[in-house]
Amino acid sequence: MITLALFFVGVVVSDILIEAWNEDDPSAIVIDEWVGQWIALWLVPHSITWGLMAFLWFRLFDILKPGPVQLMEDMKSGVGVMMDDVVAGILALFMTMSIHYFWTA
Template structure:
């Protein structure tokens, strides 16, 4: 896999720094192509780890990932001196966790949730695109993926009830 090692902004980060490590999605955001997709893939083991917990605990950890993500993404963005650099993918990690709230068990539903989240994150229908353009800082980096996760969650639950 090719990495973005030549990007000068990335040279300001270190995977040994816990904030940078999380912001880069455990290193997955360093992929040269589709870092957001790789960041979402990196969220799968975390999802599998916490999916066995009770729903209130899962939701609490997901909310914590969003709140912490505001700081994590803001700090990495400031350290890089670039707003919402593509390598910052903690927002994708949190977005997938949101998508999978109360998701039915099984790999098929995980794949459907993954695809739905990526569709909303990439296409950015209104108001996701508006938020992405107008809101800045760590909150701005996180909010469009939070909303994409909520849209994907609604669709996933809708599909489950239809099937």
């Protein structure tokens, strides 16, 4: 619930700062990283190993910006600033939980 609320706060604040600073994705905005990382950790088992794996997948998708992550990045708005990390978080969650499923099956 907090993550969802922070997503909407992030959209509004990002739109304001994009306009004020005349930047597409100001590096000072980190609420998007926070939201994306919490999505990546959402259903992950509580252990250092699985948490680290989710973190690393999230960073990989956030840096490389494959397919749908890049589509969100290209939106050039507060929604785009937030959604590229949301999609990276979803992909990281999917990868981590897929590995967990096959590892523990």
